[in-house]
Amino acid sequence: MSERDFIALVDGTHQLIKAPIVLVRHRLNTHASRTIRELTDAREWLTVFPPPAHSPGLNPVQGVWAHVKRSLANLAVVAPDRLETLAHNRTKHLQYRPETPDGFIAGTGLTLDHPASPRRAEVSNGSRGRD
Template sequence: MTPVVSVSGRRSGRLPVAGLIAMRPGSRTRLCHRLRSHPAGKGTRRSMGEGDFIALLDGVHQLVRASIVLVWDRLNTDVSRKMQGLVAEREWLTVFLLPAYSPNLNPVEWVWAHVKRSLANLAVMALDRLETLVRNRLKRLQYRPHTLDGFIAGTSLIPDTPASP
């Protein structure tokens, strides 16, 4: 999921953020994310593309050193032909799609709500300052696995823990 945080003013722009919550039985829950700063201007990209999302997934794969089962919402970029090709090239990646219009089933939506709430009363006039604040808030969440577990519990979905052999 990619929420976009915008800032207005003389040095305006957009700050798309992609993230995922990584769970592994016996390990702490992790938050992994990627930010792309897009300064304002004609002809400049204002969102994340397939390459940004796949770079995030490749980074998570390097971190966890295991196969990944990804549950994805239906963002246009997530279901594009280009993304389908990139996913098909990665034998360690299995993707399931959430039903359409079901943000309540996506625990990352809780992450974005939490981060946005922490930024609600701030008047930021520069994109670089906003990026610093968002990175700070996300880093704090990385060290709060119980909060991340709460976001997962908030979906009312119960992860199926495989039986030990």
């Protein structure tokens, strides 16, 4: 996925949900390029936080994939496209059981409180643009 593809995905998600987005982006070099930083900084509705180094336990997606993999573990799949359909159905099922993904978030020890993002903190305390 190119940098432009990534931003198109983020923009499309923002248009779909019509709400600000808080993105926790891992520290892979391609995700921290100057181009990505410039593109994400240009979006007032997007707040980006890098997790601490080596912190898979803080990523609720790890719980989601572990849950999906467990549900697929004992299935015999004849064709790869069938596996894709099954995985899609399993993740779609989570949409209708919000307590399950909430548990993955709770398992990280993180909260869903509104964080004071660096960008918003600068605006709210009046320090942005004043020197």
